[in-house]
Amino acid sequence: MLPDIDFNVIARSLPYLFRQGMSFTLTLTALAALGGLLLGTLLALMRLSTLPILAPLATGYVNLMRSLPLVLVIFWFYFLVPFVGQVILRADRPVEVGAFASALITFTLFEAAYFSEIMRAGIQSIPRGQLAAGYAIGLTYWQVMGYIIVPQAVRNMLPVILTQTIILFQDTSLVYVISITDFLGAASNVAQRDGRLIEMYVFAALVYFAISFSASRLVKSLQMRTAIPR
Amino acid sequence: MPMIEMRDVCKWYGPTFQVLKSCTTAVDKGEVVVVCGPSGSGKSTLIKCVNGLEPFQSGAITVDGIEVAAKGTDLPKLRARIGMVFQHFELFPHLKIIDNLCLGQTKVLGRSRAEAMAKATALLHRVGLDEHADKFPGQLSGGQQQRVAIARALAMDPVAMLFDEPTSALDPEMITEVLDVMVALAHDGMTMMVVTHEMGFARKVADRVIFMDKGEIIEDRPTDEFFGKPRSDRAQLFLSKILSH
Numbered sequence: 524m525l526p527d528i529d530f531n532v533i534a535r536s537l538p539y540l541f542r543q544g545m546s547f548t549l550t551l552t553a554l555a556a557l558g559g560l561l562l563g564t565l566l567a568l569m570r571l572s573t574l575p576i577l578a579p580l581a582t583g584y585v586n587l588m589r590s591l592p593l594v595l596v597i598f599w600f601y602f603l604v605p606f607v608g609q610v611i612l613r614a615d616r617p618v619e620v621g622a623f624a625s626a627l628i629t630f631t632l633f634e635a636a637y638f639s640e641i642m643r644a645g646i647q648s649i650p651r652g653q654l655a656a657g658y659a660i661g662l663t664y665w666q667v668m669g670y671i672i673v674p675q676a677v678r679n680m681l682p683v684i685l686t687q688t689i690i691l692f693q694d695t696s697l698v699y700v701i702s703i704t705d706f707l708g709a710a711s712n713v714a715q716r717d718g719r720l721i722e723m724y725v726f727a728a729l730v731y732f733a734i735s736f737s738a739s740r741l742v743k744s745l746q747m748r749t750a751i752p753r
Numbered sequence: 754m755p756m757i758e759m760r761d762v763c764k765w766y767g768p769t770f771q772v773l774k775s776c777t778t779a780v781d782k783g784e785v786v787v788v789c790g791p792s793g794s795g796k797s798t799l800i801k802c803v804n805g806l807e808p809f810q811s812g813a814i815t816v817d818g819i820e821v822a823a824k825g826t827d828l829p830k831l832r833a834r835i836g837m838v839f840q841h842f843e844l845f846p847h848l849k850i851i852d853n854l855c856l857g858q859t860k861v862l863g864r865s866r867a868e869a870m871a872k873a874t875a876l877l878h879r880v881g882l883d884e885h886a887d888k889f890p891g892q893l894s895g896g897q898q899q900r901v902a903i904a905r906a907l908a909m910d911p912v913a914m915l916f917d918e919p920t921s922a923l924d925p926e927m928i929t930e931v932l933d934v935m936v937a938l939a940h941d942g943m944t945m946m947v948v949t950h951e952m953g954f955a956r957k958v959a960d961r962v963i964f965m966d967k968g969e970i971i972e973d974r975p976t977d978e979f980f981g982k983p984r985s986d987r988a989q990l991f992l993s994k995i996l997s998h
């Protein structure tokens with residue numbers, strides 16, 4: 524006997540799924556990607572720096588993040604940070620960070636490790652002469668990086684950066700371990716409440732697929748257009 | 754007082770390879786000096802030391818009275834006053850031509866956007882590239898890009914200009930347009946130090962020619978004398994090679 528299927532449940536829960544779930548997922552993805560890119564670029568510059576300790580420090584961080592399962596980082600961060608905050612701020616009680624802030628910080632820190640590798644490759648791909656040309660007109664190291672090297676690196680690496688962001692978009696579903704209602708969490712809530720597991724999980728899968736797939740097609744066509752003519 | 758002065762400049766790459774051996778010379782204000790010599794003789798290294806793009810281990814270089822290697826020297830500030838033109842142009846490919854000319858003016862000299870634009874526009878006119886202001890470097894020919902690079906350097910109102918083989922990456926038909934701009938600059942009284950193998954250019958505008966070999970300045974003499982009869986065998990050999998084709 525076939526299980527009875529009722530797709531109406533999807534239609535009924537659409538506002539909840541998208542207005543709450545998806546908007547959380549997209550916000551977290553966008554903010555974490557931005558934060559990760561900023562921090563990742565800083566880590567990349569540290570790794571390429573000739574100053575002592577900066578490079579090993581950044582390398583250590585990147586290797587640590589890349590060797591841990593993301594779920595574990597999310598989980599630990601959520602439970603540990605309140606206590607770390609308590610110690611730092613010398614508070615009486617664990618510091619409330621909130622699930623969203625906690626998730627955002629975790630994803631930013633985690634993604635930074637991946638973005639730093641992308642940005643390092645991007646920065647290294649810029650010819651040395653560009654650095655010399657920047658210095659020659661009197662720019663300082665940070666100005667050369669900010670106005671000349673990093674913008675070119677980001678443009679060259681944009682397809683890879685966006686692809687990594689699509690992976691991030693899928694990975695944000697892991698926030699279920701700290702009981703945050705993202706898109707998957709919302710679908711899951713409806714599924715449990717109405718006993719409509721098949722419908723809801725099939726629908727969730729379709730939505731993730733549709734968004735990820737069309738986004739990666741978009742990246743492909745973007746790749747053609749943004750290449751800087753040399 | 755010379756605009757650029759070098760005294761006993763020595764530089765090593767690594768512990769054993771000495772790329773510059775006690776180089777001493779001076780370039781007066783308004784003087785044009787051509788530097789030539791075989792590949793690997795240290796010409797690029799020498800002029801990169803002048804604006805501190807390359808550090809050196811001993812000796813001293815002063816530009817407009819400022820010691821390049823002194824501890825307290827504000828290198829970015831000094832470099833802003835010395836224009837440099839590279840073999841491979843090194844325009845910023847992500848910026849429009851006009852913005853290539855404005856970046857240093859606004860970020861280093863603190864000029865307003867309007868002021869910088871006016872200066873940039875005038876310079877583009879001077880190198881004959883008015884219509885190309887809104888293009889990107891990749892859309893220009895090599896000769897055009899090098900002229901933009903010269904304009905970019907001039908936008909900073911430099912007290913001296915350094916050129917590192919500005920025409921050697923160009924197709925033959927584009928060499929003249931770049932040399933013409935350089936000749937005009939020389940006639941305007943710019944202090945110039947030019948690494949080049951364009952001996953026609955040297956004869957036309959150079960006051961002196963420096964010949965380098967294996968990191969040493971072998972000859973440093975007035976242009977007429979140098980071409981009349983180089984004293985050293987090495988310079989003679991070099992000249993005969995480059996003038997024969």
Ligand SMILES: Nc1ncnc2c1ncn2[C@@H]1O[C@H](COP(=O)(O)OP(=O)(O)OP(=O)(O)O)[C@@H](O)[C@H]1O
Nearest residue numbers: 766767772790791792793794795796797798799918
């Ligand atoms: N970063 C570096 N490390 C080690 N050796 C170097 C470095 N840069 C240049 N050299 C060496 O120093 C020597 C002089 O180099 P330089 O580029 O100044 O020569 P050049 O006279 O400009 O030659 P060319 O006509 O080929 O441009 C060469 O033997 C070169 O291989």
Ligand SMILES: [Mg+2]
Nearest residue numbers: 796797798918
């Ligand atoms: Mg050279």
